[in-house]
Structure formats: C-alpha cells, structure tokens
Amino acid sequence: MLVVSDLSKTYAPGGEPAMAGLDFTVGEREFVCIVGSSGCGKTTMLRCLSGLIPPTEGSIELEGRAVQGPPEDMAYVFQDYSRSLLPWQTVAGNVSFPLKYKGLSKAEAAAATEEALAAVGLADRGRSYPWQLSGGMQQRVAIARALAYKPRILLMDEPFASVDAQTRAELEDLLLDIWRRFEITVLFVTHDIDEAVYLSQRVLVLHKPAHVFEAIDVDLPAERDQMDTKKLPRFGELRSRVLASLRAPDTTSA
C-alpha cells in the first residue's frame, strides 16, 4: 500500500545527502518497524513520507497515489507528545480538531473522538487538559487523535522514547491491540531493537544516509506477550540479527 522508490533528500545543493536511494514497500495491514542509529536520517525520511517536505528525488506512492502533501489516509504521531498537543485545548479538543477539516460533521467528530479515546483507555479524561496527564497518557491522547482521523496508515516517530519502561510496555501492547482492531498499517520508527522486534512483522535496518541496509522478517507468533515472547529463543536470535545488521559495515553504498 506504501511504495517508496529511490527516495533521496539533499538539503543544501551539492551538500551531503540526508537520505539516499531509500527503497521499500509496506503491505496492507502490515506492522513494519524501522531502526537506525541516531543521525542516520530517520527524521528526514519521516518528514518526506508524511508529505511535510518534498524529496529531492524519487517517489512515494500511497494506495497508488503519489504523495505530494500530507495525505488524508495517513496520521503522524510525533515523538514529542508534549509539543504536539495543544495546551489550550482539552483532551477531547485535541483529538477532534483535525476532523472538521476532514469534512466530518460536529456529531460525527464527537462520535469519532469518543471512540478513539475509549480505544486508548481515556474515555473519562476528555475534559482534562493534556498537561494535567502523565507522559504516557499524553502519548495516548496523541494516538487517539491519530485514530480518530481514521487513517489507513499510522506513521510513528519513536513515540514511546520518552516514557518509563513500564508505561512503554503498556503502550506497546495498546498499540498492537489497536493495530489489530482498527485494521490499519503501521510504520513505526524506533532506535530500540527490543521494541522493533517485539512489535513488528518486519524490521527495516537503516544506514546513513537513510537507505534500507537490510530487511529482516520477524517470524514470531502473531500473538505477542511482554513476558513470553521476549523469552523465546527466536526473539533473542532476531534481536542479535538486527543488532549485527545495525553495526555491519555498509557495503550497499559507495
């Protein structure tokens, strides 16, 4: 459903490319994680994929249509939830404000907001302000906002990087649950190898400048569990493979 071909981005003419020859495909309802060391161009990649900035070269197709601006079928969850939520709006207001511009009526927007907040377990916090909630809850609000927008694909930029380990595990399981129930496609960027293997069906390892060095299929049982899945020998093997791939000297680019 998402086809990225030969995508490159160079900010200053003649300068170092931030992204060079990025190629990958994401299938319908797939959960794909992208890992890469910091500074490898993940942010540039995400900004291009989400249509916020144009690539220098290459193309992005979502459901057969070229991405030229922010697509309607895509919702972007930012890493910095505290900065992507509007502090002057209530939780419900934060979830519903984009819906009006998608053409939903007030009643439809209210219903979608209610459903999305219930899905992330915040049904009773609609009237709170984001800054009255914990970090984990704020990120749930951001996820609810994305869900209410009813995207086909969810783009997530290290969304759980700044919460504590316990909250993070809860949010991971919440996300898996949402991914199944809402039948959406997820493209999840993280620098945490455990998280990438635990969540996804496929891990794309990025090298600098952003390009796919290796794609690793995650052949773990579909049903994931924080304790049991992580105890499997296969989980350990996959982890090591991703780590090795991240550290491997690059042979694909000059």
Added chain:
Amino acid sequence: MQPSAVPAPVHRGEVSTPAAGSPRTAGAGPTPVAGPRGSAGRNDGPKEPGRARARLYRFGLGLAGVVGVIALLELVVRLGLLPEAWFPPPSEIFPAFARLVVSGELFGPVGQTLQGWVLGILAAAAVALPLGIAIGSIELAHRLTRFMLEFLRPIPPVALIPAAVLIFGSNLDMKVFLIAFGTFWPILLQTVYGIHDTDPTLRDTARSYGLPRRARLVRIVLPSALPYIATGLRIASAIGLILAITAELVVGTPGIGVSITDAQSAGDAQDVMYAWILAAGLLGFLLNGSLQAVERRVLHWHTSFRGEAR
C-alpha cells in the same frame, strides 16, 4: 472602598509598631489587593485549608509591608526629617483623597485620563495586531522590517509631543496619538515574536492533519502567540498611563495630570496634589490588576498560570 479601607490601619500604625499591626490587618482584609487574585481562587475547586492559610499569610505580609511604609512616612514627616511644607504626612493625603472621592471631583479627570488610555491603546492594537500577525507569519516581511522596527522602537514617545501638538493641538486627539504611538511598539513586537515563536512541532502536527493555512493561523498560531500578545498589552497599559499623564502635565490636556498641576499652583493645597498622585498610582494598579485577571482567565492553560488553576 479603597480609601476607607486604607486610612484605618494608618492611624493604628501611629500608635503601635508596624509589626504589631500586621496580624490585625491580615484578619481584616481579603478585599483590595486580592481582587485580581480572587478570580484564580475560584478556579481552585476544592480548596485545601493549608493553601488558603498560606495565601492569607502571604497577603497579610504584603499588607503589613504597605502599612509599614505608610507608618514610616508618617513618622518621618512628623519627626521633621522631611519638611512638612512639601511633604504632607499620609494622614493628610488620605483624607484629601477621600474628599476628592466623596465630592465626586475625582471621577472627571480620572475618566478623561482613562478615555485617552483606552482610545490610544485601542488605536495601537487595531494596527499593531494585524501588522504583527502579518510580519510574524511572512518570513520576507519579517526580514524586511526587522531593522526598521529596532530603530523606530527606541524613540521616546515624549519626544514627539511638540510635533503632536503642532499637528493636533492640545486636545484629546493629541493625547490619543501620543499613547497610540508609544503603545504600538510593545504590542507589535510581542505579536511578531509570539507568531514567530510557534512551536515547529505544533505547526507540523497541524499540517500533517491537513489544516489549511487559515485554520493553522486561527487554531494553532494565534493561540500559541496569545501569551506574548498579553504581555505586550500589559506593557502597553503601563506605558499608556505614563504617556496620558505626561501629555496632561506638559500640554495641559484635561485629566489627572492637569489636576496635579492645578493643585500645585493652588499654593497651600499640597495634600490635594499628593491625593491626585495617589489617584494616578491607584489607577495604574487597578488597570494592571484587571489585565492580569483577564490574562489569568484566558491563559489558564499556560505554564505560568497552571499552578493556580489546578
């Protein structure tokens, strides 16, 4: 309400020390200074008794400070450390002020000063806000105007008084022009900064959810610039009052300033002159307090007010 509340502790201050006066005054008055603060108190919901007591304590200390200084002034004048001919003691100023209130004499000039203040700031805001939004959101306009603004801003508005008198004569128009010129800059610059400082993540969020340009301005950029604009208005408020009274003093446009010069030239009415000065001070205090109260309500979500709203 102000005048009757204030002189009472002063007389007490004469007999007892300021320190002894403080517990009594703390019990006496949640009203005058608490005005702006009270609005935030209502948002508190279930109020813990400990916090209420702490607030009362803080308020009591503040009031004790005021009473203490008034008592000290009284003492200094009564002891002859300051010549009484030029510095009437507070116990004469406050009654003079009370007489101005009772006779209604106070309200005409205060109204005239206030009128200039309101019209001047409205005129400034009507131009500065849209202009600031435009400059703040159009990068080219921002770069083009930056140096010019930095150059025009430091011109002391009072330097324009002679020109303003030539153009407008010594009437209300002249006062309004002066205030509008002086308050234009803080409102404009704060608006530009506020618009320009909108968090890029917020802008990206709005764009990624497909908000059109206009909606991004109204729903994202303006609200996030509002705290800056509010600060601009509060600075403008203080400058506006200074300029109003300056225009009145220097040019003789009717208002508090004229009443001050009239009292001065009346010879032995020093206490009346100081009563007018007191009126100017109280007006500034009330204007600032009201603006802060509005700010606290509108910007209850902002980091600087969250503690009180919770």
